[in-house]
Amino acid sequence: MGSDLFVIGISWRTAPVALREKLAFTDDELPAALQELTASSHIDEALVLSTCNRVEVYGATARSVPAAVVAEATSEARSFLSTSRGVAAEKLAENIYEHTEGGAVEHVFRVASALDSLVLGEAQILGQLKAAYGVALGVGATGSVLGRCLERAFGVAKRVRSETGVSRGAANVSSVAVELARRVFVDLSGKTVLVIGAGKMSALAARHLHSAGAGTILVTNRSSTKAEILANEIDGVPRPWDQLDSLLTIADVVISSTGSRQPVLTPPLLKTTMKARRYRSIVIIDIAVPRDADPRIGRFDGVYLFDIDDLRRVVASNLEERAREAELAERIIAGEVEQFDKWLRSQRVVPTIRSLREHFIQVARAEVDRTLKALDGDHNPKEREKAIRRLGDVIVNKLLHAPLTALKAGDNEETEALVEATNRLFPLDSDRDNGEDEHAAARGEPARTRKRA
Numbered sequence: 001m002g003s004d005l006f007v008i009g010i011s012w013r014t015a016p017v018a019l020r021e022k023l024a025f026t027d028d029e030l031p032a033a034l035q036e037l038t039a040s041s042h043i044d045e046a047l048v049l050s051t052c053n054r055v056e057v058y059g060a061t062a063r064s065v066p067a068a069v070v071a072e073a074t075s076e077a078r079s080f081l082s083t084s085r086g087v088a089a090e091k092l093a094e095n096i097y098e099h100t101e102g103g104a105v106e107h108v109f110r111v112a113s114a115l116d117s118l119v120l121g122e123a124q125i126l127g128q129l130k131a132a133y134g135v136a137l138g139v140g141a142t143g144s145v146l147g148r149c150l151e152r153a154f155g156v157a158k159r160v161r162s163e164t165g166v167s168r169g170a171a172n173v174s175s176v177a178v179e180l181a182r183r184v185f186v187d188l189s190g191k192t193v194l195v196i197g198a199g200k201m202s203a204l205a206a207r208h209l210h211s212a213g214a215g216t217i218l219v220t221n222r223s224s225t226k227a228e229i230l231a232n233e234i235d236g237v238p239r240p241w242d243q244l245d246s247l248l249t250i251a252d253v254v255i256s257s258t259g260s261r262q263p264v265l266t267p268p269l270l271k272t273t274m275k276a277r278r279y280r281s282i283v284i285i286d287i288a289v290p291r292d293a294d295p296r297i298g299r300f301d302g303v304y305l306f307d308i309d310d311l312r313r314v315v316a317s318n319l320e321e322r323a324r325e326a327e328l329a330e331r332i333i334a335g336e337v338e339q340f341d342k343w344l345r346s347q348r349v350v351p352t353i354r355s356l357r358e359h360f361i362q363v364a365r366a367e368v369d370r371t372l373k374a375l376d377g378d379h380n381p382k383e384r385e386k387a388i389r390r391l392g393d394v395i396v397n398k399l400l401h402a403p404l405t406a407l408k409a410g411d412n413e414e415t416e417a418l419v420e421a422t423n424r425l426f427p428l429d430s431d432r433d434n435g436e437d438e439h440a441a442a443r444g445e446p447a448r449t450r451k452r453a
Contacts, residue, residue, distance in 0.1 A: 004060065004061045004069075004070040004073075004100060004101055005058075005059070005060050005100065005101060005104040005105060005108075005145065005146065005149060005344070006058075006059050006060075006061070006070055006073055006074050006077070006098070006099065006100045006101075006104050007056055007057070007058050007059075007097075007098070007099040007100075007103075007104045007107050007108065008056070008057050008074055008077050008078055008081070008096055008097070008098045008099075009049075009054060009055055009056030009057060009096065009097065010023060010054065010055055010056075010092075010095045010096055010097070011053060011054035011055075011056070011097075011116070012053040012054065012118050013116075014095045014096070014097055015095035017052075019087070019091070019095055020052070020053070020054070020055060022085055022086070022087050023050075023055040023081060023085045023087060023092075024050050024052075024055055025048055025050040025055070027135075030048055030050070030132070030135045031135065031138070031139045033048050033080075033084065034046050034047070034048060034135070034136055034139050034141035035139060035141070036080060036084070037057065037059065037076075037077065037080055037141070038141050040073070040076040040077075040080070041062075041072070041076065042061055042062055042069050042070075042072045042073040042076055043059050043060075043061065043062070043073050043076055043077065044059075044060050044061060044062040044143060044145075045059060045060040045136075045141060045142050045143045045145060045146035045147070046058065046059045046060075046077075046136065046141050046142070046146070047059070047132055047133060047135075047136040047141065047142060047146060047150070048132060048135075048136075049111070049128065049129060049132045050132075051125070051128050053117070053118050054111075055081075056111075057077045057080070057081065058104070058108060058146060058149075058150075059073060059074075059077055059146065060143065060145040060146045060149075061073045070100050070101070074098055074100070078092065078093075078096065081096075101341075101344075102337055102341050105149060105337050105340050105341065105344075106333065106334075106337045108149055108150070108153045109152075109153050109156045109157075109333045109336055109337060110333060111125060111129065111153075112125070112126055112129055112153035112154060112156060112157040113126075113153075113156055113157045113160040113161075113166070113329060113333065114126065114157070114160075114166070114167065115160075115166070115326055115329055115330065115333070119171045119172065119319075120166065120171070120319060120322045120323060120326060121166040121167040121168075121171065121322045121325075121326075122167075122171060123167060126154070126157050129150070129153070129154075130154065133150045144347075145344070145347065148340075148343070149340065152336065152340055156332070156333060156336045159332055159336075160329045160332055160333070163328070163332065164325040164326075164328045164329045164332070165321060165322065165325040166322050166325040166326050166328075166329045167322070168318070168321065168322070168325070169314075169317075169318030169321060169322065171315060171318055171319060171322070172315060173201060173205075173287065173308070173311045173312065173315060174201055174204035174205045174207075174208060175204075175205075175208045176311045176314050176315055176318075177205040177208055177209055177253070177255060177285050177311075178208045178209055178212045179314060179318075180283060180285060180304075180306050180310075180311070180314065181209060181212075181214075181252075181253045181283050181285075182212075183304075184281050184283050184304050185252065185253075185281070185283070187213070188209065188212050188213040188214045188253075189213045189214075189215070190213075190214075190215045191209075191213075191214045191215060191252040191253060192214075192215060192216045192217075192218065192250055192251050192252050192253070193206055193209050193210070193214050193215075193216070193217045193218070193251065193252070193253045193254075193255065194217075194218045194219075194220070194247050194248065194251035194253070194254045194255070195217060195218065195219045195220070195230070195234075195236065195255050195256075196220055196221070196244070196254065196255070196256040196257070196258055196264060196265075196292065197221055197256060197257045197258035197259065197288070197292070198219075198221045198223070198226040198227060198229070198230045199257035199258075199259070199287065199288070201257055201287050202255045202256070202257040202287060203230055203233060203234050205255045205285065205287065206234050206236065206255055207234055209253060209255075210234070210235070214252075214253065216236075216237060217231075217234055217235065217236035217237065218236060218237050218239050218247055218251065219231040219234070219236045219237065219238050219239065220238070220239045220240065220241050220243065220244060220247060221241060221258075222241050222258075224238065224240065224241070227239070227241075244264075244269075245269060245272065245273060248265075248269070248270075248273040248282070249273055249276045249277055251282065252281075252282065252283065253282075253283045253285070254282065254283065254284045254285065255285045255287065256284065256285070256286050256287065256288055256292040256293060257286075257287040257288045257292065258288055258292050259288065260288070260290070260292060261290060262290075263291065263292060263293060263294040264292045264293070265284065265286070265292055265293040265294060265297055266294050266297070267294055267296050267297055267300075270297040270300055270303060271300065274300050274301065274302055274303065277302070279301050279302040280302060281302045281304065282302060282303055282304070283304045283306075284297070284303060284304065284305045284306070285306050285311070286305065286306065286307045286308065287308055287311070288308075289308055291307055291308075293305055293307070295307075360399060363395060363398050363399055364395050367391055367394050367395050367398070368391065371387055371388065371390075371391045374387060375387055403422070406418060407419065407422070
């Protein structure tokens with residue numbers, strides 16, 4: 001008997017966003033949810049992972065129940081999701097998945113390593129899983145089994161990131177701006193970024209560039225109010241629209257998304273700008289549709305122009321490479337799951353090992369105490385030796401009584417299984433036993449010592 005791991009939940013693969021929204025937990029709701037789960041009859045440890053793309057319950061069954069009770073534990077977890085979120089059990093059953101034992105371990109490792117994410121290899125899920133684990137730790141909802149699984153999952157995720165390219169290369173249009181800028185400027189430190197327009201994608205791209213080391217972020221827009229609002233959101237500096245030509249002169253990376261029906265970055269404007277820059281390199285990332293940049297400016301010396309289709313091609317290429325690297329990541333996870341499963345199996349026999357050891361110690365100590373009392377005051381060496389030898393025989397007989405009784409009482413099939421188990425547990429050599437030893441063993445007597453050639 002021992003703990004079994006399980007996972008139940010829904011994700012972007014199995015459920016629409018409408019259902020994911022209904023099942024989602026806020027940060028404030030998680031502590032009470034975990035306490036309710038671990039108060040269940042068959043759930044000893046629990047963790048709830050709730051993101052925009054998945055809602056999952058990770059759990060471990062109580063150690064004091066048979067392994068088969070994992071089915072009861074998953075049933076309790078499903079019932080909890082249904083009642084706490086107000087979702088009909090039938091509706092939940094249509095979208096929910098369930099993993100137990102090795103399958104549960106594999107799922108946790110794949111989630112942590114972003115192999116089960118909507119965007120393969122994305123970095124956000126690992127932080128979300130660590131945060132969920134932190135909440136579970138804080139309320140005492142995890143123990144040695146689930147805790148060990150999560151800690152190992154974090155280690156597996158680190159291996160996958162360092163030993164494969166599954167997270168290499170930008171995987172969305174906003175973050176690809178960094179990759180494109182680095183094609184021109186290997187080091188982004190201190191580079192000036194100019195955001196033209198107040199679009200959300202422009203803001204995200206600017207944030208990625210800033211995180212990658214870019215320095216000042218300048219924001220300009222026809223509406224000065226919108227420019228100020230966006231600048232405040234991304235720690236940028238708002239600048240007037242009528243300064244666009246001078247801003248282009250000092251910018252190293254330009255991100256444009258204005259919503260204009262006509263190009264904002266025209267050949268005459270860039271011709272003047274590049275002359276003022278002395279043809280120093282400039283990266284222009286045009287996210288707008290219709291395009292903000294006239295395609296002809298890409299022909300100018302020092303101008304590196306990328307439009308939305310260029311960005312999407314880079315993303316697609318990166319995702320293809322990630323998919324190839326995912327095959328190596330899956331092999332890493334398979335090996336890690338096997339190692340964890342060995343550890344989990346070893347934990348299941350710990351109570352038996354402890355009980356067996358305690359039983360043997362109790363028998364030995366009781367007989368030793370009885371012998372010491374009998375020898376108290378007896379100084380005859382031969383009698384002492386005889387008593388000590390008898391002590392060994394008595395201990396052996398007592399320890400062998402129950403196993404020998406079981407061996408003799410079973411039917412043929414059961415006896416064969418017990419004999420095989422006995423030979424695996426003890427280094428026995430039946431070829432060395434003579435008939436006299438076998439009869440003695442059957443009577444529960446110790447084998448006689450005999451000389452060997």
